[in-house]
Amino acid sequence: MKAAVFTTRFRERLSFEGIFLLILLxxxxxxxxxxxxxxxxxxxxxxxxxxxxxxxxxxxxxxxxxxxxxxxxxxxxxxxxxxxxxxxxxxxxxxxxxxxxxxxxxxxxxxxxxxxxxxxxxxxxxxxxxxxxxxxxxxxxxxxxxxxxxxxxxxxxxxxxxxxxxxxxxxxxxxxxxxxxxxxxxxxxxxxxxxxxxxxxxxxxxxxxxxxxxxxxxxxxxxxxxxxxxxxxxxxxxxxxxxxxxxxxxxxxxxxxxxxxxxxxxxxxxxxxxxxxxxxxxxxxxxxVDIRGILSRWRERRISHAGTWGIGDDAENREEAPPAVEPLPVEQTPGFRDRLREILSGTGKIRPVDRxxxxxxxxxxxxxxxxxxxxxxxxxxxxxxxxxxxxxxxxxxxxxxxxxxxxxxxxxxxxxxxxxxxxxTPADINEPIVQVQNSEELRGVFAEIDAADRVAIATENYWPLPWYYRGDNASKLSYYSQKVSEATIYGGDFDMVITHDGNTYPTLDGYVKETSRLNYWFSYDENKERLFEYYFLRDGNMGSRNIEVFTRVPAGTTA
Incomplete structure (x- = not known):
């Protein structure tokens, strides 16, 4: 009895509107x-x-x-x-x-x-x-x-x-x-x-x-x-x-x-x-398009055609044609101008429609x-x-x-x-949906920037830094948009230097170098030999753009 009451109440509450609200939630x-x-x-x-x-x-x-x-x-x-x-x-x-x-x-x-x-x-x-x-x-x-x-x-x-x-x-x-x-x-x-x-x-x-x-x-x-x-x-x-x-x-x-x-x-x-x-x-x-109905009607026509005319198509095997039926009167279809006039004036008959x-x-x-x-x-x-x-x-x-x-x-x-x-997924994922996504590895770079006083951005690949370092935080970043001379780096007294790994410095005296992923994307070339496997595992190599981060070694410490 209790089970029946519970089921009834559950069905009542699980109404159409209730399910829609659950989906909305x-x-x-x-x-x-x-x-x-x-x-x-x-x-x-x-x-x-x-x-x-x-x-x-x-x-x-x-x-x-x-x-x-x-x-x-x-x-x-x-x-x-x-x-x-x-x-x-x-x-x-x-x-x-x-x-x-x-x-x-x-x-x-x-x-x-x-x-x-x-x-x-x-x-x-x-x-x-x-x-x-x-x-x-x-x-x-x-x-x-x-x-x-x-x-x-x-x-x-x-x-x-x-x-x-x-x-x-x-x-x-x-x-x-x-x-x-x-x-x-x-x-x-x-x-x-x-x-x-x-x-x-x-x-x-x-x-x-x-x-x-x-x-x-x-x-x-x-x-x-x-x-x-x-x-x-x-x-x-x-x-x-x-x-x-x-x-x-x-x-x-x-x-x-x-x-x-x-x-x-x-x-x-x-x-x-x-x-x-x-x-x-x-x-x-x-x-x-009712493809089943189309095929069914096509088969019926073939069977009907074969049954009516027979294999030999002889006059003796043909069925007598049905008597002619007097055609029903056809309602006059309005001409182009009349139809246009009806449309523009909002008159004329409305066809019944299955919504x-x-x-x-x-x-x-x-x-x-x-x-x-x-x-x-x-x-x-x-x-x-x-x-x-x-x-x-x-x-x-x-x-x-x-x-x-x-x-x-x-x-x-x-x-x-x-x-x-x-x-x-709180990590970089090898998926085409991401297009060119900034890497979660940047969070570590952000922590280093936060600890620095002066940072040189010696590359044109610097987004999303202007967004994450805006307002009062923007003053610590100097954007050069390209690799600059080492004299500029040392003369600027920078705590950090960020470059693109394709146009960087072999070393900088007094700095430690680390490579981080700036952004990444799904690489077809890296996965084209294993697409079936990739579909189920969603792993493999990704394309990426990397940055090199030079962090100044504190005085008295060996780099």
């Missing part, structure tokens, strides 16, 4: 727990440093090399509220990475996802290695992922409720996305093309006041974009030229392929980190175009996988039966294991 923990576990990545240190300068000196001007201004203003704002640190620098990305999961719920409320689909989509977003890793990472891509979801939800609600406020939210999502990173136009184009398809086919009807809402939404997007790129009026000229600078820069990056890779680069990353989602997405596509199937069609369209776009773009970096992973998750949850849901939950064990490996 896991999302929060994975994003915020020990957020400063690892040193800032090379790019994170640069972004944090620019944000710090914006806060303390008011210095900022758009440079497409470092993407849009939104990150810097948002991070500077959090620095001003909570102080400047690694943890605070990653706070806003972690917050938006969390809110990204919550935006699945309103899609469910509109009926585009059922309960199983909603919970599995939220689970995948919560525990995906890439979603977690780049939510704990001061880069623009988690911002774009969030604004993409916000735009999607706003558009769904606009066509459901036909209220202007959702058009304004959509405009804000576009403006903030455009201010965050230059790949937001890819999202706008994909969404715009599919929206045109929906409107033209009568699956969606424009409200009668759509022109007013469109104009207001565009004004909001334009206003936000101009405000950020002009540095809120400090650089008005940038508001007119930023898009030209962005196009020129990214065309040159595409042609140069500074960080190039094959078209299937991101497929390899999916196999490394998101293989359950990749497989379920492939299954989802096959389910959507979950139509949302799956859109997700497949979104996923395939995103995969194609980033396969083509010459710059191949791991954080761009987010913009392909997001639609892939919605494809993966299509036709989510109980059996498929159980498989998805079981497969999430792989995702969770990979998440803990890439996000919570």
């Amino acid at each position: 896991a999302t929060i923990i994975l994003r915020f727990y020990f957020l400063d576990l690892k040193l800032f990545h090379h790019d994170e240190a640069i972004h944090a440093w620019f944000s710090y300068r914006l806060l303390t000196e008011g210095i900022y001007s758009y440079d497409p090399m470092y993407h849009g201004p939104f990150l810097y203003y948002a991070t500077a704002g959090f620095f001003s509220l909570l102080g400047d640190s690694d943890l605070v620098g990653r706070f806003f990305p972690a917050l938006l990475g969390t809110l990204l999961v919550t935006l699945v719920y309103p899609i469910y409320k509109l009926g585009y996802l059922d309960r199983k689909q909603t919970l599995i989509a939220a689970l995948f977003l919560a525990v995906s290695p890439n979603m977690v890793y780049f939510s704990r990472f001061l880069r623009n891509d988690i911002f774009i992922a969030f604004f993409t979801m916000l735009l999607l939800v706003a558009l769904l609600y606009y066509f459901e409720r036909r209220q202007m406020r959702y058009a304004l939210i959509a405009g804000a999502a576009i403006g903030l996305g455009m201010s965050a990173k230059e790949n937001m136009p890819i999202i706008i184009l994909i969404f715009g093309v599919y929206l045109f398809y929906l409107v033209w086919t009568g699956k969606v009807q424009l409200p009668t006041h759509w022109i007013r809402d469109l104009v207001l939404g565009v004004l909001v997007a334009f206003g936000i974009t101009v405000a950020f790129y002009s540095s809120f009026g400090a650089h008005p000229e940038i508001a007119l030229t930023w898009w030209i600078q962005a196009i020129e820069h990214w065309i040159s990056m595409h042609q140069m392929q500074r960080l190039g890779g094959p078209p299937y680069f991101y497929i390899l990353l999916f196999i490394l980190y998101e293989v359950p989602i990749l497989i379920l997405a492939a299954v989802g596509v096959l389910q959507f 979950q199937k139509e949302f799956a069609r859109f997700a497949i369209f979104w996923m395939l175009l995103s995969l194609a776009a980033y396969a083509y773009i010459g710059e191949k970096v791991p954080w761009l996988i987010l913009h392909q992973l997001l639609p892939m998750i919605f494809v993966a949850v299509y036709a989510m039966t109980t059996r498929k849901a159980v498989i998805a939950v079981a497969a999430s064990v792989f995702l969770i294991a990979m998440t803990f490996h890439v996000a919570f």
